[in-house]
Every structure is written in structure tokens, then in C-alpha cells.
Amino acid sequence: MIFSDQLNHASIIDGCRLSRAKIIAYPHNDVDALEDLIKEHRGNYRRALVVTDGVFSMDGDIAPLPQLAEVAKRHNCILMVDDAHGEGVLGRGGRGIVDHFGLHGIVDIEVGTLSKAFGVVGGVVAGSKRLVEWLRQRGRPFLFSSAMTVPDVAACLAALDLLEESTELVDRLWENARYFKAEMQALGFDTGQSETPITPVMLGEAPLAQTFSRRLFEEGVFATAIGYPTVPRGAARIRVMPSAAHTKEDLDFALQAFAKVGRELGVIG
Template identity: 50%
Template sequence: MLKFIEDELEGIKREGLHRSLRCVEGHQGARITLDGKECINLCSNNYLGLANNPQLKKAAIEAIQKYGSGSGASRLVCGSLKLHHELENRLAKFKKHEAALVFNSGYVANLGIITALVGPGDIVLSDKLNHASIIDGILLSRAEFKRYPHKDMQALQRFLEGAKDYKRRLIVTDTVFSMDGDIAPLSDIVGLAKKFDAMVMVDEAHATGVFGETSSGIVEHFGLKDEIDIEMGTLSKAVGCFGGYVSGKKKLIEYMINKSRPFIYTTALPPSVLASSLAAIDIIEKEAWLRKTLWSNTWFLKRGLIDLGFDLMGSESQIMPILVGDADKAVKFSRILLEEGIFIQAIRPPTVPRGRSRLRLSVMATHNKEDLKKALKVIEKIGKRIGIIS
């Protein structure tokens, strides 16, 4: 009966797309110990290095001592702890919105927000390179689903022109694209949304803590705070913790509490995660030097890689893809780099389109220049050896 599993696994292996788990020992840092070997970590989303910050750890420990390890129930039963409310108020202030609501991960937030907003009879216009959690949320909503080519505003306009008869129109986009590191044309999207009476939802997963005067993200960076209806983010990347959230008007949050099944039917996040997230947001807001250091490291590495001749696919952020093309070659590149002490994951289909396999490199504020210089030297050596650069 389970023969199909073996057959499918064989097929995945034949195509060079097989995946397996590695074991990280110790903490998530600029250097990590992977399967027993220490290496320079260039693939973490812990952009500000907060996942191992002493203040976050202290906050989590104190919360466990005070409130225990679990929340006991879903939010609408008896699991809505004071810490949830504190974190939501803090997030709303940080995001300069009326209110916020926490979900159990970024993935769950996208599922929960989209399925509450749209259903049969509605239409969602989604950038072709949006994150899988957005795609899954749309599929689960059973709304009509149109994917416009990446950042193609003429195509989005054409789709909107043809969408006038739907009950609701929702445009949804990553702000910083997770596998490409480029930025959505948000001002144009907002203009089109106004013209065609559509809602706009943005996913700030990779922008929060990295962009904007107070580090709140791309919406702030573009000065569009009053124009975006629904802002989603995660606590798992630059925030260094775990969980997801939505922010916006009070009525939006009240609506989510009443309509979002992935919010309603699950046990609430535990105290430790909430307390460390609160501590992280304080640090992100107050300690702008962290964001500035991240950007200094980003420019250092980006300039170095471009000078060496690598194609970074138009990266505009701390996420830098190195285009390889062939999946097997990307895996080989990653494997040899790791043998030399540099950890950068290869990203292959179905995460990215066929023929667009790449190394997805990401920078952290806690990298030091010596490690970045060493990484550049090794990437150059291996890139030449396997024919990515000449």
C-alpha cells in the first residue's frame, strides 16, 4: 500500500531534488555547529542575531518561572494570557497601527488572514514569487486565484480590469521576496488597489527589523503606513523568536478573532515565546545600530560578490541569491562550500522555478568582517572551480 511513497522518493532523487535534514548543535549564530562541524552561517533568517540574545533568553526564562511552560488552551477558551495582550499592544505600536493579533507562526498567519478575508466569489491577485504560505492560504480560501508575473504592474492592472464582477478583490505580496531578496513596487500596487477598489495585504516577514526609520519594515520605508489595509509579519526572523501576526485597524483584528479558523482552533503561543518577542521588539526599536550593522555587512558582501562576477538576481536586501541554474550544480556548490566551512543552502524547485536554482545567502548583523572576507575568498575559489564565474 505504501509503495507509491518509495516510488515518489526515487523520482525525487532521480531529479536531484531530494531533501534531508541537517542537525544544528548549539545556538543559531553567525557561526554554527552543523553535524559536529563549526562553520560560518550564511543562510539564517536571524538577521539581527537576536535568537541568542541574553535579554531575550532572560525574558523567556522569567516568563516560564512566572507563567509556566504552556498557555493551556486556545485564545478564545482560557489561553489568552496577559502576555499575548501586551505583545499585541506592543506590535501595534511598533507597526503604527490601531491593533495587532498574534498567530502561531508566520505560515499560520497567512493561512488565517487570507481565509478570513476571501472565499468563493472573491478573487486574489498574488505575485508569482509570493511565499508558499500565501499560496496555501489562497488555495484554502477557495477564492479565484490569479498569479501575476513577478512585480509586473501592467499584468496586475489587466487582471484587475477583468476582476470587476467579483465580490471582493485582494492584492497580496511579499514586500521583500524571500528567495530573491528584491522589493515589491508597493506604491504602484497601492495606486492600482485604489483605482480598482481592492484590498492590499503585505507580508513583511523579511523586512521587519531590516527596513524603515524605526525598523518596522518596507511599508514604513516607502511611507505607506496609511495606505496598506492588512500588514502581516513574523516573529521568527529578525525578531529572533517564533510566531506570526497581523496588524491594521481595530475592526480588522476583531474580525480575525471571530472569523479566522487558524487563529481560533489552536492552542495559544506559550509565555516564553511571547516574553522574548516583547524584549526583541524593544531592542529592535531602540537599538538602530543593529539594523545599521546588518546593512554595513550586507553592502560589504554584496559589493564583494558583484565584483567577483556573481549574478545576484537584482537583490535589494540582506537576502542575496547567487544564481546557479542547474539544481545538481547548486547542490554541489553548497556541498563543497560546507566542506570548506561556509554554510549556504542550495534552493531548488519546487521552492524556485526550474533552471533558477541558486544559493540563498543571507547576512546577519552579528557577522564580523573577518568571517565575511573569508567567505568571499572561499565562494570565489569554489565558484571558479565549478564554472559559475570565470
């Protein structure tokens, strides 16, 4: 059976469904509630998996992985993390959430993507040799789809080289994110619970978020609106993702556009 965070990414939800295991969603990042659910159901199944996003893509908050690891261990569950938004962001030089919390060898499976911070396409699964070998032989979506192209693989390796050479890009990403978030908050915007560079600008209703995004585009800023069903009703937002490639001038340009549109639409005073 699988215990899956309520706000896990759609790809995790689909993966869970493909497994045909019994799936129980637990309240977002609520370790006590998870443990209660495990106590209630674990005994009925031989094997159990706890799966969570590392960094939640819509809110930018971080899974309480050390506590999840304790609970998983206590109840003999496999622990899996999808660190799509933590790789290249969290941990030493962007090594991801497992490194951020020092949980090497404790998390059983880490899934990641090369399509976000790495800027290419493709993904990775890290785990025991046995698991990786099993996935190579039996993972149907992997076995029965085309391999990555050679240029994409070369670009992934080059991105890894850049990250291994220096922490400069990751440091700049965090500097940019801290600056942007602090300035947005000073303007009066609600940037939610984010603990990472993912910066949601909470707007409430979807039509407002869509109008806001369209007006930003007219002002020269591309930032898309996200509404139901990707996020709950009434929690529509614009998701901003500063990167290491943005200059201070870029960020100031964006901040001015946000301020102008925010005042125009009555979001800020």
C-alpha cells in the same frame, strides 16, 4: 477574488486557497499587467484583494507597493502585504516596507513573522480594529492551534525592545549586506536582482547548486542550495543571508570559501 503575485510565498498561496476565493496570479511585480487583469475580472466580484510579498524571499527584490496601492485604490481592492523579510530590515529602524514607502494607513493588511529578523517564532497581523477582531474570533488556523509559549513571547518583546532602542543592528545588517554583495560581485558572482540583504548566488542547474553548497560546508560555510520547485527550473541558487551578528572576519571567511569553490567548480574565472 484575490489577485496574487506569481512569486508569492507558499504560505500566501495556501492562505488564498483556504479562503476559497477565485485566485488570479499576476506576473511578478508587474503593476500594469495586474491592472489589466483587474479591469478584466473585478466587475464579476463584490470584494477583491491584492496580495503580495513585501520582499521576495528567493530573490530579495521589493514589491512596488506605492504603485500597487494606487491600482488597488483605483479599483476598490483591499491591499495586503506579507512583510516577513522586510520587518527588522526595511524602514526606519526596521519598521518594514510600509514605513519604507511611507504608506501608513494606506496598506489595509500587513502580515509579518517574528521568525526571521526577530529570531524567535510567531507572527503578526496588523490592520483595522475590525479586521483584527474578526481574525481573533474567526481565524481558524489561529483559533485552533496552540498559543505561543511565554518564553517565546518574552523573546519577541525583547527583540522589539532592541530594535526600538537603537538602529545599530539594522545599520550593521545593511553594512554587512552591502559589503558582502559588492565583494561577491567583484569576484564575478551573479547575485540577481536583490535590493535587500537577501543575496542569491545564481548558479543555474540544481546539481551544481547542491555540489557548491556541499563544498562550502566542507570549507566551513553553511549556505543551502535552493532549486526547483522552490525557484524556477534552471534558476537554482545558493541563498546567502548576512546578519548583523556577522563580523567582517566572518564575511571575509565566507568570501574566501565562495571564491575557492567558485573557481574549483568553474563558476567564476
